[in-house]
Amino acid sequence: MVVKTGNLTLEIPVQITSYRLFIDQCLEFAIENSSLGNDFKRTAKFKLAIMELLTNAMKHCKVVSYIDIQCYPDKVVVKKIDSGQRFTFKDVDTDQHYDFPIDPFTEPSKINARLGNNYTLFINIKTKNQIEFLEPPVIDYLSIDEVPENFGLMIIKQCCDTFHYNYNKVLSQNIFEVIFKL
Structure with missing residues (x-):
């Protein structure tokens, strides 16, 4: 754990034995x-x-990751940083596959993205290295079996004000950024 004024960084091991310790520290x-x-x-x-960022760290990245929290007068910014597999998605309407950095990137655009076998989420492609997760439509699952693989992304988006994914090509890092306005 690294603590600086207004900043906390926690190293998240590949396997977490207790969520509570990390959640309580954050x-x-x-x-x-x-x-x-x-x-x-x-x-x-x-x-x-x-909790959802920790689950993402354990389930999807398979490498040591970090939770970084920065506190500002008007917001709290939480980042989950890892060097695991890059985030990918497909455009539901065109079936185009996207990987980061997005090349060619022409202009910001909003699409309905397929994130798994049975899950779509509206996203805003902001730059060749950044997307923003948008507010999902109302979803009504009849069964737990219908809950999609990437359900945690929707949970995070509904909890915060802004939720981005950034890819840092120079460092080969995935950065999920969650912003809570105060």
């Missing part, structure tokens, strides 16, 4: 360094987003 730091703790609902959403 929450304690955010409460001590921002006004996030003044709102019970925001605090609960923050904890849920941290």
